[in-house]
Every structure is written in C-alpha cells, then in structure tokens.
Amino acid sequence: MAHEDHGAIYDLLAARGVSRRDFLKYCGSIAALLGLSESFVPQIAAAVNHGAKLKPAVWLNGGACTGCTESIAQVDTPDVATIVLDLLSIDFMETLSMAMGEDALAAAEAVFEEPGYILIYEGSVMQGFDGNALRIGGKTGLEELDHAAPNAAAIVAVGSCAVDGGFVMANPNPADATGVKPYLESKGITTPVVNLPTCPVNPEWLVAIVVDVLLLGSLESGAILDKLDDWGRPKYIFGQTIHDNCPRRGHFENGNFVNEFGTEEEALGYCLYKVGCKGPQTYTNCPIVRWNRRTSWCVESGAPCIGCGNLNWVDVGAPFLNRHRDLPLPSVGNTQPGVVAGVVAGAAALGLGLHAVGMKVTGRMDGGAPYEEMKAHDKKRMQKGGGK
Amino acid sequence: MSHPAHYREAHPLIFVFTHWINLISMVALAFSGFYIHYPFFANFMGVARGMHFFFMYVILINLFVRIVAAFFVKSATRLGTREVETDIKNWLPQKLNRHQLGAWLKYYLFLKKDHPIGAKYGVLQKIAYIVTIPLTLAAAYTGFAIYAPFMDAAFFAAGTDWVGGQMNMRIIHYYIMWVFILFTAVHAYLANVEGVAPSRLIFAWKEEEGLRFDADGKVIGGSGH
Numbered sequence: 001m002a003h004e005d006h007g008a009i010y011d012l013l014a015a016r017g018v019s020r021r022d023f024l025k026y027c028g029s030i031a032a033l034l035g036l037s038e039s040f041v042p043q044i045a046a047a048v049n050h051g052a053k054l055k056p057a058v059w060l061n062g063g064a065c066t067g068c069t070e071s072i073a074q075v076d077t078p079d080v081a082t083i084v085l086d087l088l089s090i091d092f093m094e095t096l097s098m099a100m101g102e103d104a105l106a107a108a109e110a111v112f113e114e115p116g117y118i119l120i121y122e123g124s125v126m127q128g129f130d131g132n133a134l135r136i137g138g139k140t141g142l143e144e145l146d147h148a149a150p151n152a153a154a155i156v157a158v159g160s161c162a163v164d165g166g167f168v169m170a171n172p173n174p175a176d177a178t179g180v181k182p183y184l185e186s187k188g189i190t191t192p193v194v195n196l197p198t199c200p201v202n203p204e205w206l207v208a209i210v211v212d213v214l215l216l217g218s219l220e221s222g223a224i225l226d227k228l229d230d231w232g233r234p235k236y237i238f239g240q241t242i243h244d245n246c247p248r249r250g251h252f253e254n255g256n257f258v259n260e261f262g263t264e265e266e267a268l269g270y271c272l273y274k275v276g277c278k279g280p281q282t283y284t285n286c287p288i289v290r291w292n293r294r295t296s297w298c299v300e301s302g303a304p305c306i307g308c309g310n311l312n313w314v315d316v317g318a319p320f321l322n323r324h325r326d327l328p329l330p331s332v333g334n335t336q337p338g339v340v341a342g343v344v345a346g347a348a349a350l351g352l353g354l355h356a357v358g359m360k361v362t363g364r365m366d367g368g369a370p371y372e373e374m375k376a377h378d379k380k381r382m383q384k385g386g387g388k
Numbered sequence: 389m390s391h392p393a394h395y396r397e398a399h400p401l402i403f404v405f406t407h408w409i410n411l412i413s414m415v416a417l418a419f420s421g422f423y424i425h426y427p428f429f430a431n432f433m434g435v436a437r438g439m440h441f442f443f444m445y446v447i448l449i450n451l452f453v454r455i456v457a458a459f460f461v462k463s464a465t466r467l468g469t470r471e472v473e474t475d476i477k478n479w480l481p482q483k484l485n486r487h488q489l490g491a492w493l494k495y496y497l498f499l500k501k502d503h504p505i506g507a508k509y510g511v512l513q514k515i516a517y518i519v520t521i522p523l524t525l526a527a528a529y530t531g532f533a534i535y536a537p538f539m540d541a542a543f544f545a546a547g548t549d550w551v552g553g554q555m556n557m558r559i560i561h562y563y564i565m566w567v568f569i570l571f572t573a574v575h576a577y578l579a580n581v582e583g584v585a586p587s588r589l590i591f592a593w594k595e596e597e598g599l600r601f602d603a604d605g606k607v608i609g610g611s612g613h
C-alpha cells in the first residue's frame with residue numbers, strides 16, 4: 001500500500017511546501033517516538049494519508065489559560081505536524097471555531113449524541129463553588145464534561161491542568177481544581193483517558209497520539225491501554241526522566257554546574273542542577289522531541305526545567321530556582337526543607353551543649369553518678385507492700 | 389566515681405567491625421548525600437554518586453550481618469561482667485531494664501541523682517539502637533525509590549505515588565539523613581560524656597577495669613576509680 005502514494009495528503013503537503021522526503025522523515029520520527037521500528041514508516045505514512053476517515057473530535061476548554069490551544073495552534077510555518085493535526089476533524093473548539101455562541105454549542109451537542117467521538121479536554125476540572133467556578137453557555141463546566149465524557153471513545157487530556165489540575169490546583173486551590181481522569185473516576189465514568197501533561201502540552205505528543213490511537217488503531221485494539229502508566233500517561237513519552245536524556249548530563253556527572261545566572265559557567269552550558277533544574281524528577285521526553293518545531297527546549301535554551309510535566313507540578317516544583325520544593329508550614333509559611341533541618345539541628349546542638357554543662361556541674365562527667373542500690377520502682381513497692 | 393568495667397565480652401570483635409563499618413558508611417553516605425543535595429564544590433558529582441551507590445549496599449549488608457550475628461554470637465548482656473549469652477538477648481526486653489524508663493528520663497533531666505540500674509544497653513539506649521534498623525531500611529526504601537535502576541519497580545513506584553512524587557520522596561530521604569545525624573550526635577555524646585572507656589572498647593577493643601555487677605545489677609567488686 002506504500003505505492004498509492006498519490007493521496008490527498010501529498011497535494012496538501014506540496015501546497016504547503018513540504019516535500020515527500022520531509023514527510024517520510026517526519027513519519028520516521030513519529031515511529032521512533034512511538035517506539036516502533038523504521039519498518040512502520042510506510043504504515044504511518046499510509047495511515048496519515050488515509051486519515052480522512054477520522055473520528056469526529058471535540059475540543060473542550062475547562063479551567064484553562066488557553067496556553068495549550070496556543071501551543072497547538074502557533075503555526076507560522078505549516079509543517080507535517082500541522083497537517084496531521086488538521087486531520088483531526090475537530091468539530092468544535094471554543095477558541096478557534098468559526099461558529100460562535102449557540103450555533104457552536106449546538107454543533108458540539110450534535111457530536112455528543114453519536115457515541116464514538118474523541119474528546120480533547122484542555123484545562124482543569126473546576127469543582128469549586130458547586131461547579132460554578134466555571135460556567136459555559138449557561139451550564140457549569142462539570143455539567144458539560146458529565147455530558148461529553150460518557151459517549152466518547154476516548155478522552156485526550158491535554159496539558160497538566162487536564163491531567164491533575166495543573167497550576168490551577170496549586171495551593172490553596174480555591175477553585176477545587178482537579179484533572180479529567182480523577183474527576184471521572186470519582187463519578188464512576190469509565191471512558192479511557194490518555195493524559196498528556198506539561199504546561200502547555202507539546203503538539204508533538206498530540207501528533208503521536210493521533211497517529212497511534214486514531215490512525216494505527218491502537219484504541220480499537222485496546223493496545224493503547226497497555227502503553228499507559230498508572231496515571232494514564234503514554235509510557236513512550238513519559239517513561240524516562242529529562243535528566244536521563246539531557247544533553248547537559250555529562251556536565252552533571254563531571255560536577256560542572258551553573259552556580260548563578262550571568263556567569264561564565266552559564267555561558268559554557270554547564271548543568272543547571274544547582275539553579276533548581278527539576279530534570280532529575282521529571283518524566284517527559286522533552287530532550288528528545290523538543291519544542292517549537294523541534295527547535296529547542298527549556299534546558300537546551302538555558303533555563304532549568306521547572307518540572308511542568310509532573311503531577312502537582314507547581315507545589316512540588318516551586319521555587320523553580322531551588323533544588324528542593326518549599327514546605328507549606330502552618331503559621332510559618334513556605335519554608336525550604338534545609339532551613340527546617342538546620343533549625344532542628346541547631347536546637348539539638350544547643351540542647352546537647354546545655355546538657356553537657358549540666359553533666360559537668362553535677363560532676364557526672366567522670367563515670368556518671370554513683371549507681372542506685374535498687375531500682376526506684378522496686379524501692380517504692382517495698383516501702384508500700386513490705387518486700388516483694 | 390562509678391565507671392563500670394568495660395570488658396571485650398560486651399562487644400565481641402565482630403561487633404567492633406560492624407560498628408566501624410556503620411560509622412564509615414554513615415559518614416560516607418551523609419557526605420556524599422550532602423554533596424548530591426547541593427554540590428558545594430566542583431568536579432565531584434560522579435565520585436559522590438559512586439560513593440553513595442557503593443556505601444548504600446555496604447550499610448545494608450552490614451545491617452544484615454549484624455542482625456544475623458545477634459543469633460550466633462555470644463556477648464555480655466550486662467555491664468561489668470565477662471559472662472555471656474546469645475547476643476539477641478540484648479535486643480529483647482531484659483529483667484534489669486524493667487520499670488527503668490522513668491528513672492532514665494529523670495536521670496538525664498537531672499531530676500534523679502543516682503545512676504539507674506540497667507542492662508548493657510539501658511532502656512532509651514536500646515530503643516535508639518533498635519530504631520536505627522527501620523531508619524536504615526527507610527533510607528534504603530526512599531533511596532531506591534529515587535534511584536533510576538529501581539524507581540520504576542512497582543514496590544517503589546507505589547510509594548512514590550503515595551508520597552506525592554519524586555520531589556517529596558527526595559525530601560523524605562534527605563530528612564532521614566538528618567535523623568541519622570541527630571541520632572549520631574546524641575549517641576556519640578552520651579557514649580562519651582561519662583568517660584571514653586565505652587568508645588575505647590567499641591573502636592579499639594581496649595578493656596578498662598571498673599565496677600563489676602551481678603545479675604541483679606548489684607555492685608560485686610571492682611573499683612569505680
């Protein structure tokens with residue numbers, strides 16, 4: 001089937017100035033991302049080529065900053081990713097739909113009637129104020145999700161907010177934000193959820209999911225579920241830490257660190273561990289896939305990873321330029337773990353010092369006080385009961 | 389005043405070794421741990437991690453050896469005696485220690501003038517030593533949970549999820565180090581504050597004469613200098 005290469009896709013590509021070679025190269029990188037061998041490239045190419053038969057998709061915005069929409073839509077140079085994403089026949093997307101208001105909502109409603117669509121959800125699920133933290137078209141955001149989720153073939157939760165509440169759920173979380181999966185689980189709705197964290201979502205991951213789930217049929221076969229971890233994240237994207245694949249890792253191992261920004265070490269591209277890089281505990285493949293049309297990514301461009309792909313990422317990652325997170329101590333406020341340890345250790349040292357003075361004063365330093373004749377407990381009993 | 393005699397039977401040679409290994413491993417782990425936590429000088433990360441990953445096995449094997457030896461080696465179970473029993477007796481409740489918790493607390497708080505009667509390891513001392521076992525295992529668990537080759541194993545990953553992720557696990561691991569530092573500080577203080585004879589024995593295996601006790605904790609001879 002690799003021969004019927006003259007599908008609509010190539011015209012589309014040509015019209016956008018993408019050569020066939022670029023296209024196949026791109027399919028190769030998708031194959032690599034999905035953990036498939038080169039031999040899958042023709043299959044992926046053909047799948048993209050025939051992608052017109054895609055399921056309908058609806059893109060809903062929950063408690064979102066629209067950053068993920070931006071991330072997906074920020075296309076100035078059309079490329080293959082755009083075209084693959086164009087294949088998703090998104091029937092409704094608040095931000096980018098041509099239709100507006102009631103008409104647009106009606107279009108979404110029409111899709112929800114027919115089971116089997118793909119629901120893409122951006123933003124947190126705001127449960128606060130009886131769901132009134134978010135209202136859409138006269139309904140609460142919760143009602144909209146309750147309505148949209150059960151009939152979907154699968155839900156793709158894009159961005160950390162949709163995964164677990166993201167930055168919206170950071171302390172003190174007044175909107176009681178959570179993610180799509182935990183919310184649906186609490187409601188007993190069992191539609192499979194594919195979680196794509198990071199803030200915002202990386203378009204390349206959505207491409208990978210479109211190809212894997214929709215084009216290669218891993219949803220129908222159920223294979224996608226085996227590729228997800230306990231949190232519903234595809235393991236091929238979120239299975240290794242940034243630190244595992246970081247180009248600055250050599251500097252880490254050699255102990256060459258940036259101590260401060262604006263120094264020679266920074267210019268030399270040393271490791272950003274000391275300025276708070278969260279790469280060692282962040283599971284994404286940013287270093288491999290990179291961002292902005294595979295141009296660069298946070299650490300490569302000189303910024304420590306702030307761990308935006310982690311669960312509860314703001315609370316476990318802030319302050320972003322410190323190695324450890326802050327601890328929210330009651331009545332003290334946010335405190336670095338090392339400060340707490342230092343205070344406790346200082347108090348202990350003081351205590352031991354004072355104790356030593358006491359030992360000196362009571363003359364116990366040389367062998368301790370004389371031994372008691374009998375345990376105090378036994379003595380008391382003897383006095384009370386007259387012997388044992 | 390009232391030095392008990394320190395005889396080798398209190399700490400048979402194997403425990404002199406296990407104690408040395410504990411000390412060396414702890415210093416190595418805490419030093420390399422501090423460095424991993426915040427590399428305070430350049431060009432040492434590879435060595436620090438290598439040290440950490442080496443001594444973490446050493447301390448675990450040492451703990452295992454120490455526990456197994458408790459069932460096979462005989463040692464004194466009280467102060468100032470050469471009589472020995474199976475070492476594990478030291479780690480179970482002992483007659484000499486019964487009802488003495490309050491006495492020890494009062495003694496250390498200067499509310500009691502005379503030295504409480506006790507077994508080789510007094511009540512608080514024994515509790516402190518025993519607590520180092522779960523503490524070492526907790527260091528190992530949290531350590532393996534942040535160690536790439538092991539962290540994906542369900543046994544560790546479940547714990548990481550439970551505490552809310554890798555960052556929290558690291559902080560717990562870091563705090564366990566501080567608990568060890570506090571333990572060691574108090575332990576080294578109490579071991580030496582009434583005289584260095586205990587340390588000479590456990591480190592250099594050097595004996596020192598002093599008071600001898602019978603099985604009821606009564607002084608039966610020797611001099612407390």
Ligand code: HEM
Pocket residue numbers: 280414417418420421422424425426437440444445447448524527528529530531532534535536558561562564565566568
């Ligand atoms: C007994 C088994 C232990 C294991 C398996 C273990 C393992 C580890 C691992 C894997 C790391 C992270 C290293 C890296 O990411 O490069 C680490 C860090 C660390 N370890 Fe241990 N360790 C153990 C015991 C200890 C002990 C006993 C101490 C202290 C006395 C200690 C103190 C530390 C500290 C302070 C860090 C740095 C934590 C941070 O700020 O990220 N470790 N350990």
Ligand code: HEM
Pocket residue numbers: 398403406407410411414454508517520568572575576579580586587588590
């Ligand atoms: C500054 C370092 C240290 C000093 C001066 C020291 C001193 C001593 C002394 C004198 C004893 C014998 C107590 C007695 O017979 O009354 C002892 C026993 C013991 N110490 Fe330490 N110690 C040190 C570090 C450590 C460390 C780092 C650990 C482990 C974390 C440790 C764990 C133990 C244990 C478990 C025992 C019981 C011995 C046994 O039966 O195996 N010590 N120590």
Ligand code: SF4
Pocket residue numbers: 242243244246247248249250252270271272273277278279280299305
């Ligand atoms: S820059 Fe960050 S991810 Fe890269 S090696 Fe250093 S600590 Fe690891």
Ligand code: SF4
Pocket residue numbers: 198199242282284286297298299304305306307308309310
């Ligand atoms: S490198 Fe870190 S901060 Fe940057 S996008 Fe990836 S996970 Fe987020």
